[in-house]
Amino acid sequence: MAPYPGCVQIRPMTLEDTPAVEELTAEAFHEHDVRTRPADWPVPHLRSASQAELRAARLRHLVARDPAGCWVAIDSEGAVVGAAAALLRDGLWGLSTYAVHPGVQARGIGKQLFRAALSYAPEGPGLICSSHDPRAVRRYRLGGFDIHPAMLMWGKVDRSTLPRLPHGREGGPNDIEFMDGIDREARGAGHGEDHEVMLSQFRLKIVETPRSRAYVYIRAEGGPYLLAATDEAAARKALWASLAESDAETPIDSHSITGHQAWAIDVGLAAGMQLHNRGYVATRAMAAPAPYIPSGHFL
Secondary structure, three states, X not given: XXXXXXXXXXXXXXXXXXXHHXXXXXXXXXXXXXXXXXXXXXXXXXXXXXXXXXXXHHHHHXXXXXXXXXXXXXXXXXXXXXXXXEEEEOOEEEEEEEEEOHHHOOOOHHHHHHHHHHOOOOOOOEEEEEOOOHHHHHHHHHOOOEEEEEEEEEEOOOHXXXXXXXXXXXXXXXXXXXXXXXXXXXXXXXXXXXXXXXXXXXXXXXXXXXXXXXXXXXXXXXXXXXXXXXXXXXXXHHHHHHHOOOOOOOOEEEEEEEOOOHHHHHHHHHOXXXXXXXXXXXXXXXXXXXXXXXXXXXX
């Protein structure tokens, strides 16, 4: 996508917009990752076709379920140059997608998009998994959000460190109400129908004892996509279960881990992973969820 001359309209996103929005976000996030990559980190790559389709499916779900939270910026030639998609579940607002094409950034487009997405729930609890882009963080803080520095765990999992413990049972659609109960304890709101999308894209493990409960959606390469628990003991077991699904030779990562998640830091370090400062978790009118590792898309 080439740079475009100017934004002339902020309008609701449609299902027909989603392919262009997926292309836009892929380019914008890749450009940001390339520009800010530490010298000793792997070279960023554009999303694969399969990764792009998974993200597009999540976006289509939000456009259908949360039309009042999904917006695009259109330039004078009719091209999508910015997008924001927000969701609202159990009174909790979350920002799932937010990007402006690199060629037209710093022109007020992002401000307009964020304002439109925020109008979906101008007050009440809110949650954002933010990149480390200082412009985005500034926008969130000015929008009334508390900013919690976050960490990234990255590296190969040392297989010799995996504990000899039951790694939970396989989960499925019958567990949605069970998981919503855990969500409400950890972050004050259930995910509802978002669980249906995640179940179609990720493996699910459930950890359940007489005194504690946890669940974790596991990425294809291993590691958590989203993890919620009623207590830290269950959270540790669920995180270990996700790490156990990784390949011994393939580095994996886990994002948006704040200082409130010391249990997760301890597990990652014990597994031989590296810890880096990277990004933020922004909250409004709520405490930082814990014990919890959020999904960037479904919060």
